Amino acid sequence: MIRTTHVSKSFGTFAALTDVSVDIPTGSLTALLGPSGGGKSTLLRIIAGLETPDSGSIEIAGADSTKMSPQRRNVGFVFQHYAAFKHMTVANNVAFGLKIRKRPKAEINKRVEELLELVHLEQFAHRYPAQLSGGQRQRMALARALAVEPQVLLLDEPFGALDAQVRKELRAWLRRLHDEVHVTTVFVTHDQEEAMEVADSIVVMAEGQVKQVGTPDELYEQPASDFVMSFLGPVTKLRGRLVRPHDLVLTAEASDGAVPAIVDRVVRLGFEVRVDATVDGEPIWAQVTRYRAQLLDLRPGDTVYVRVLERVDAPVG
Amino acid sequence: MARVSLRLVALAYLLFLLVLPVGLICFRTFEHGVGPAIDALTSPSALHAFQVTLEVAIPAVLANTVFGVGVAILLVRHRFLGRRVLDALVDLPVAVSPVVVGLALILVYGKFEPIGKWLDQRGIEIIFSIPGMVLATIFVALPLVVRAIAPVLEEIGIEQEQAAWTLGATSWQAFRRVTIPAIRWALAYGMVLSLARSLGEYGAVAVVSGNLVDQTQTLTLFVQERYQNFDQPAAYAASFALAVIAVCTLLLINLLRPKEGTR
Numbered sequence: 001m002i003r004t005t006h007v008s009k010s011f012g013t014f015a016a017l018t019d020v021s022v023d024i025p026t027g028s029l030t031a032l033l034g035p036s037g038g039g040k041s042t043l044l045r046i047i048a049g050l051e052t053p054d055s056g057s058i059e060i061a062g063a064d065s066t067k068m069s070p071q072r073r074n075v076g077f078v079f080q081h082y083a084a085f086k087h088m089t090v091a092n093n094v095a096f097g098l099k100i101r102k103r104p105k106a107e108i109n110k111r112v113e114e115l116l117e118l119v120h121l122e123q124f125a126h127r128y129p130a131q132l133s134g135g136q137r138q139r140m141a142l143a144r145a146l147a148v149e150p151q152v153l154l155l156d157e158p159f160g161a162l163d164a165q166v167r168k169e170l171r172a173w174l175r176r177l178h179d180e181v182h183v184t185t186v187f188v189t190h191d192q193e194e195a196m197e198v199a200d201s202i203v204v205m206a207e208g209q210v211k212q213v214g215t216p217d218e219l220y221e222q223p224a225s226d227f228v229m230s231f232l233g234p235v236t237k238l239r240g241r242l243v244r245p246h247d248l249v250l251t252a253e254a255s256d257g258a259v260p261a262i263v264d265r266v267v268r269l270g271f272e273v274r275v276d277a278t279v280d281g282e283p284i285w286a287q288v289t290r291y292r293a294q295l296l297d298l299r300p301g302d303t304v305y306v307r308v309l310e311r312v313d314a315p316v317g
Numbered sequence: 318m319a320r321v322s323l324r325l326v327a328l329a330y331l332l333f334l335l336v337l338p339v340g341l342i343c344f345r346t347f348e349h350g351v352g353p354a355i356d357a358l359t360s361p362s363a364l365h366a367f368q369v370t371l372e373v374a375i376p377a378v379l380a381n382t383v384f385g386v387g388v389a390i391l392l393v394r395h396r397f398l399g400r401r402v403l404d405a406l407v408d409l410p411v412a413v414s415p416v417v418v419g420l421a422l423i424l425v426y427g428k429f430e431p432i433g434k435w436l437d438q439r440g441i442e443i444i445f446s447i448p449g450m451v452l453a454t455i456f457v458a459l460p461l462v463v464r465a466i467a468p469v470l471e472e473i474g475i476e477q478e479q480a481a482w483t484l485g486a487t488s489w490q491a492f493r494r495v496t497i498p499a500i501r502w503a504l505a506y507g508m509v510l511s512l513a514r515s516l517g518e519y520g521a522v523a524v525v526s527g528n529l530v531d532q533t534q535t536l537t538l539f540v541q542e543r544y545q546n547f548d549q550p551a552a553y554a555a556s557f558a559l560a561v562i563a564v565c566t567l568l569l570i571n572l573l574r575p576k577e578g579t580r
Contacts, residue, residue, distance in 0.1 A: 050479055070482040077483040083476035087498040096494075097484035141480075148484055 001026050002047060002152060002184065007056030009042055016042040017053070018208040024186055024201075026061070029178045031199035032188045034231070039208040040188045044154050047186065048077045061151050073152075076145030076183075080157040082137040084129035090140050091116070091125040097148035115143040118177070135166040139173075146181065155187035159194065171198050192232050196220070204228050236285050238308065247309040248286035250275065252296055258305035266298050279306065339560055345549070346557040357554035365531050366539035366555070372447055373522070373535060374515035377454035381511050384455075385462025386504065390496075392463070393470040410459045418456050419524025422449060445527040450535070453521035458511040465507030466500050473499045506573045513566040517559065 002024040009017040017039045024030050032040035045051040047058060049070035057066040065073050085093050091112050098108045116122045119139040121132075129137055138158060145153060158174070159167040175198050178185055189195050195202050196216040204211040204219065212224040223229035226242050236245045239259065251258060261277040261284065273293040275286045286306065288296075298304060346354045357363065391397075392404055410418070426433040426443035436443060443449040477499060481491035497504070519537040526533035528542060536555055544552035 048483055050483070070479070071485050071487060073483075074485075075483055077480065079476050079480060081476065083480040085477060085480075085495055085498075087501075096481070096486075100485045100490060144480075144484065 001059075001061065002186070003059040004043065004047065005057045005059070007043070007046060007053045007058070009039075009046060009051065009053050015208050017046070020056070020205075020208070020210055022203055022210055022213060024184065024203075026184050027182050029175070029185045029198065029200045030187075031195035031202045032186060032205055033192060033195040033202050034190065034205035034211075036190055038206040040190075040203075040205045041156055042208075043205070044156055044186060044188050047152070048075050048154050049073050050077070074148065074150050076142075076148065076150035076153045078138070078141050078145050078153070078155040078158050080160045082129070082134075082141045082161075084137050084141060086129050089126050089128060090121060090132070093129065093140055094143045094147050096144060101148065111147060115147055118146070118180075119143045133166075134162045135170055138162065138170065142177075146183070150183065153183045153185040155185070157188050157190070159189075167194075174198055196232070204231060206231075234287070237282065238279065238284055238306065239282075241308075243308050245274075245285050245287040248284075248288075249307050249309055250286055250288055250292070250296060250298075251305045251307075254305050255307065258307035261304050261306045263298050263300055263302045263304055265300060266293065268293070275304075277304065277306070342553055342556050342560060345553040349550075353550055354554045354557070357551040358558060360551065362531055362534070363539060363551060363555060366534050366536045367558075369447070369450075369533060370516060370535040370537075373450045373454050374512060376451045377458060377515045378508055378512050380451070380455050381458050381462050382504070382508055384459070385507060385511075386466065389463045389467040389470055393467055394475065407460050407463050410457050415453075415457050415518065415520030415522075416524055419453055419521040422453055422456075422521070422525050426452075444525055445529065446533060449525040450522050450533060453525045454515045454518050457518050457521050458514040461511040461514060462504070462507035465510060466503045469500050469503040470496075502573055506570060509566050509569050509573065513563060513570075516562055516566075 003022075005021050007017055007020045008015070020039070020043060022043075032043060034040050042051060046053050047060070049065070049068060053066065057064060059065065060073060060075070070077075085096065088096070094112045094115050095108050098111060103111075112125070113122070116125055119142055121136060121139055121143065124132060124136065124140075129140065132140065138161075142155075142158075155174075159170050162170065171194055174187075187198070199216065201213065201215055202219055203213050206227060212219060212228045214222075219228060219232050223232060229235055229242055234245050235242050236248070237243075238248065249258075254260070259279055261279045263275060263277050264283075265276040267274040267276070268290070271290055273288050273290055275288060275293070275298060277284055277286070284306070296304065388403070388407060392400065392407075423444055424430060426436065426449060428434060428437050428444065433443060441448070443452065477495050478491045481495045482488075486494065517537060518535075519541070522535055523538060523541075526535070526538065528534055528538045530542065534542065536559055540552050540555045540559070543549075543555065
């Protein structure tokens, strides 16, 4: 388990972290999610020992590591821009940590081979990082971090520098890798979709504080605040109340609790149809299925009745 | 038309400033054939001057390499009080005339000055001997290594070193296995530049060496002394040798430079 207790950190007058206490269970795949400047990278770097907290403590696997140097923490760290050792071949990059530990040559070669296989770079062992694509470099960086069998694997915006297609592939691949390797993994992202897709649990951070911790479902269904709710998915406001656009029910007839709305625009996006409307002069939008939209046969200027799906609880606070 | 005349101006400029003087040195050296030139360069005094030049230049380059790497890392990787002052001080040797440097060293290490006296009583002679000449040469070539590697250090950033730390490398291991290889071409470039500067230094060395023939005479001092004593063939031959060394270092520099981009 990784435990941070009352961790604070400032850079000059900017408070990057304020009293952050969070537990990350052993073997989990956790996302630190939040807008940029929210302190998530700083927290990750403090766990790695690349930054020192101004106050508070860090515990990794039961041992207090607040004052431990990064060399002795036994963490694997993956940087957004790969931090590949450019003058070494892929194999030597992966072997670096093992060579530092003075492992026997045969053991190093065997382990490097296994790891390159794990990240599907076997045929690139003798290439230099400059000859690899971004996605391949990041997989090499992952193999390099995993080589030393770290207690914790930390990834700082690992897919942030990659294009959309590669990012999607690597996400799925990271999820599968974690299912194989089971090392406690924490990754930083500002992309809620990435966090929801990959992580078992999500720590939402903003303004240097932890806003909520939970599984992707918990955060989506029971957000602790309007901020968490709007950060984790699409939202719209119905008479001052924040709701998910797909939780709005549109009907042709008036019913209990439904409010009348004037349709402004109907946008067909394949299966999903987006309806822009006005309630009491305020804009609102609803997400309905193609089938439902056809049934209602909505046109701009029509009046429709809007209510919120029963199971949805209003956000607390 | 304008472009052609611009080229002609540039060529004429180079012809009168560079090609003609150096060409004439070359011509004078071999005016009477290769034999006399070789004789002039292999006289005991000339050979000794070669030896002294190397004895001064090599320690100076080594010292400037160690100092240069240290200061560049300090300037790029650390934020501390007086950093800007240090940054400015590094460039001082370029601005100060070498003769002034020589005189300043005599003021500190001369036999009749407090520090010089103290050292002299312990049998350490600085002025009018090799150590003083090395000091003077270090001073004049001081900024070259720093300025060659600082921008590269800046550009590669600190993440590779941090990655090495998280993989268990100590600061020294990260420096040796990651930082040095990453800056190696820039470092080689800076070292060659400072070697060229050290071999060619005249002013500061002239002041602190005393120009003692067969003792503290470097190649540049040899050229000047021979010329003044109407031994033109030796002066020209030694000048030619210096010019050849300069051209070789220039070639080396050009070989090293493009590699910076492909680190």
